[in-house]
Amino acid sequence: MFDGSPSENPVLLAVDTDDAGQARGIVAELQDEVGGFKLGLEFFAAHGPQSVRETAPAGRRLFLDLKLHDIPNTVAGAVTSAASACRPDLLTVHAQGGAAMIRAARQAAEAFGAARPAIVAVTVLTSLDDADLEAMGVAGGATDQVVRLGRLAVAAGADGLVCSPKEIAPLREALGPDPMLVVPGIRMAGDALGDQKRIMTPRDAMAAGATYIVVGRSITAAEDRRAAARRVAAEAGAA
Numbered sequence: 262m263f264d265g266s267p268s269e270n271p272v273l274l275a276v277d278t279d280d281a282g283q284a285r286g287i288v289a290e291l292q293d294e295v296g297g298f299k300l301g302l303e304f305f306a307a308h309g310p311q312s313v314r315e316t317a318p319a320g321r322r323l324f325l326d327l328k329l330h331d332i333p334n335t336v337a338g339a340v341t342s343a344a345s346a347c348r349p350d351l352l353t354v355h356a357q358g359g360a361a362m363i364r365a366a367r368q369a370a371e372a373f374g375a376a377r378p379a380i381v382a383v384t385v386l387t388s389l390d391d392a393d394l395e396a397m398g399v400a401g402g403a404t405d406q407v408v409r410l411g412r413l414a415v416a417a418g419a420d421g422l423v424c425s426p427k428e429i430a431p432l433r434e435a436l437g438p439d440p441m442l443v444v445p446g447i448r449m450a451g452d453a454l455g456d457q458k459r460i461m462t463p464r465d466a467m468a469a470g471a472t473y474i475v476v477g478r479s480i481t482a483a484e485d486r487r488a489a490a491r492r493v494a495a496e497a498g499a500a
């Protein structure tokens with residue numbers, strides 16, 4: 262299976278668009294600057310799995326971000342369908358789906374043998390802060406909740422976790438060096454936050470122990486995307 266070992270370039274570029282031509286253009290322009298590409302719900306809902314496969318370049322990681330969150334049987338079926346159709350290296354589920362759901366996702370992935378996708382569990386979205394969690398009945402703040410969900414997800418068979426950069430250190434302390442930590446909520450100094458609330462720079466996130474960083478608008482919204490991608494990759498320590 263995809264082992265998640267960091268290669269020279271830990272930057273996964275989030276290609277968030279419903280325009281297939283634009284997505285292909287971004288991939289063609291930046292495939293030498295990043296370690297892989299994330300295609301998510303916006304693209305998948307518009308164009309489906311075949312187009313995901315056609316857009317992902319060979320030799321780069323494909324992160325299929327569908328954030329599956331349903332009963333175990335349904336998630337297992339969705340993992341099977343998505344893995345067959347798209348052959349992703351990484352596939353997301355929501356940790357809040359619970360242990361049985363994560364176990365079912367992992368079991369479904371195992372059927373693909375050595376080529377199986379890594380199951381990565383999203384803990385607490387980076388667009389939420391402590392007040393948002395409190396409003397949803399989660400007391401104790403984002404860090405506690407991320408560590409709680411992270412322990413549960415890894416014990417249930419998740420290969421890795423999605424967390425904000427703020428929780429990398431507490432997760433490493435709780436779970437050690439093994440779980441793959443896939444980290445969005447990345448901004449270069451001075452960039453607009455947009456809807457993100459728990460953020461850090463590429464340099465700080467990598468120094469804290471991220472395996473991969475997920476970067477979208479800091480690169481895709483830049484006037485010169487290639488230069489922006491190079492700056493992010495250089496900060497992240499890419500060779």
Ligand SMILES: O=C(O)c1cc(=O)[nH]c(=O)n1[C@@H]1O[C@H](COP(=O)(O)O)[C@@H](O)[C@H]1O
Nearest residue numbers: 275277385386387423445446475476477478
């Ligand atoms: O699962 C994710 O990738 C994800 C989880 C999360 O908690 N926060 C988050 O921003 N993401 C994704 O990471 C990307 C961040 O994009 P930018 O904010 O443009 O860098 C988006 O594609 C989000 O879907």
